[in-house]
Amino acid sequence: MGVVGKPNVGKSTFFAAATLKDVPIADYPFTTIQPNVGVAHLRTKCVCREMGVTDAPRNSACVNGTRLVPVKIVDVAGLVEGASKGKGLGNQFLDDIRQADALIQVVDASGSTDLEGRKVPPGSHDPVGDVTMVEHEFDLWMYGILKKDWEKATRSLEQTGGKIVEHIAERLSGLSVTFADAEQVVLRLHLRTEKPSSWTDEQIMQFVVETRKLTKPSLVAANKADLPTARANIDSLRRTGRGVVPCASEAELLLRKAAEHGLVAYSPGDPAFEVKDPLSLTPAQSHALKMVDEMVMKAYGGTGVQDAIDRSFFGLLKAIVVFPVEDETRLTDKDGRVLPDAFVMKGGSTALDLARTVHSELAESFLYAIDARTGKRLGSEHVLSNRDIVKIVSSGKRG
Ligand SMILES: Nc1nc2c(ncn2[C@@H]2O[C@H](COP(=O)(O)OP(=O)(O)OP(=O)(O)O)[C@@H](O)[C@H]2O)c(=O)[nH]1
Numbered sequence: 001m002g003v004v005g006k007p008n009v010g011k012s013t014f015f016a017a018a019t020l021k022d023v024p025i026a027d028y029p030f031t032t033i034q035p036n037v038g039v040a041h042l043r044t045k046c047v048c049r050e051m052g053v054t055d056a057p058r059n060s061a062c063v064n065g066t067r068l069v070p071v072k073i074v075d076v077a078g079l080v081e082g083a084s085k086g087k088g089l090g091n092q093f094l095d096d097i098r099q100a101d102a103l104i105q106v107v108d109a110s111g112s113t114d115l116e117g118r119k120v121p122p123g124s125h126d127p128v129g130d131v132t133m134v135e136h137e138f139d140l141w142m143y144g145i146l147k148k149d150w151e152k153a154t155r156s157l158e159q160t161g162g163k164i165v166e167h168i169a170e171r172l173s174g175l176s177v178t179f180a181d182a183e184q185v186v187l188r189l190h191l192r193t194e195k196p197s198s199w200t201d202e203q204i205m206q207f208v209v210e211t212r213k214l215t216k217p218s219l220v221a222a223n224k225a226d227l228p229t230a231r232a233n234i235d236s237l238r239r240t241g242r243g244v245v246p247c248a249s250e251a252e253l254l255l256r257k258a259a260e261h262g263l264v265a266y267s268p269g270d271p272a273f274e275v276k277d278p279l280s281l282t283p284a285q286s287h288a289l290k291m292v293d294e295m296v297m298k299a300y301g302g303t304g305v306q307d308a309i310d311r312s313f314f315g316l317l318k319a320i321v322v323f324p325v326e327d328e329t330r331l332t333d334k335d336g337r338v339l340p341d342a343f344v345m346k347g348g349s350t351a352l353d354l355a356r357t358v359h360s361e362l363a364e365s366f367l368y369a370i371d372a373r374t375g376k377r378l379g380s381e382h383v384l385s386n387r388d389i390v391k392i393v394s395s396g397k398r399g
């Protein structure tokens with residue numbers, strides 16, 4: 001998952017809140033230059049209670065019946081208008097989110113930073129334009145990759161009978177755009193595959209826009225929601241039809257740190273927190289927590305950070321979480337650990353995909369899978385559902 005946006009909107013704060021990694025955060029643009037890579041967690045109901053077992057997670061954690069499944073998250077430098085022409089830090093860093101399956105676009109919903117991330121009076125900047133700016137810069141970047149040798153490449157394809165979709169998929173493979181993705185967009189836009197040299201610049205741009213929407217689905221984290229000027233902007237962001245999650249990254253970071261130090265009872269995504277011992281807090285801590293309670297928890301029902309992460313996987317990617325086991329009756333691995341692993345997979349993943357995720361050998365010698373709930377056999381092409389518990393049976397010794 002990639003965290004993108006113009007400078008100074010709170011991308012690194014969001015990242016730090018999601019990962020509890022210490023990264024530079026400051027109220028001026030271009031604080032982040034090199035990307036920050038970390039692990040966030042997806043929240044989903046664990047299967048342990050339903051199955052009546054006490055689990056012993058290994059790759060994930062189970063907190064009061066909620067499974068926290070690790071996902072990779074990348075925070076990058078801020079993007080400004082003209083980045084594709086080298087402005088700001090240029091668009092070099094877009095390289096850092098090439099492999100992302102989904103994007104969280106962090107926006108300063110309070111309107112207290114201008115288009116380039118400089119401080120302005122709260123409420124004086126409309127963040128809707130920031131969203132379209134970032135999308136457009138991303139598109140110009142992809143467009144640039146295709147246009148670089150378009151004329152030469154298409155002429156040669158037409159002479160040799162080469163396939164334009166193959167060519168595009170090859171050019172964009174670094175952005176995780178597959179042949180099937182490119183083909184789907186070309187068909188949808190009715191582009192002439194036999195004469196790509198006739199595609200106009202507008203058509204190539206249209207192709208790029210649709211390809212971005214398909215392969216880099218995104219939602220808007222309307223950050224700094226704790227500031228009073230955010231309300232109206234959140235409404236106007238919603239009116240654009242995009243998925244919008246009001247966020248207070250700074251509040252989430254504060255709560256996670258306070259929870260780590262035992263000051264409050266709070267788990268990411270909770271709609272409220274509880275101060276453990278009010279007398280142990282300094283006046284400053286007490287005040288900060290009171291503000292978070294009033295301006296964030298009571299106002300929005302939570303900080304939104306965990307929601308944004310969960311929604312980008314379960315909403316945008318239709319992701320599922322699957323629990324592989326080796327013993328389908330006791331729900332253990334070979335060492336007797338109960339429900340050791342939980343894997344995030346893209347929606348539509350099959351039993352064979354799961355085998356591949358667990359171990360490539362397991363996929364090579366795949367025979368069938370077993371649904372631990374029903375005991376039923378599942379074929380290699382069986383599409384898995386969220387929270388499936390599955391044993392893979394293979395002809396190899398790992399089965
Ligand atoms: N009020 C408020 N301020 C926030 C929130 N999140 C971040 N900030 C502040 O916004 C400023 C920028 O935060 P960063 O996380 O460094 O922003 P960034 O988008 O990573 O910035 P660049 O790396 O420079 O692009 C800092 O002063 C943060 O404290 C929030 O939820 N509410």
Ligand SMILES: [Mg+2]
Pocket residue numbers: 011012013024031032076077078
């Ligand atoms: Mg940053």
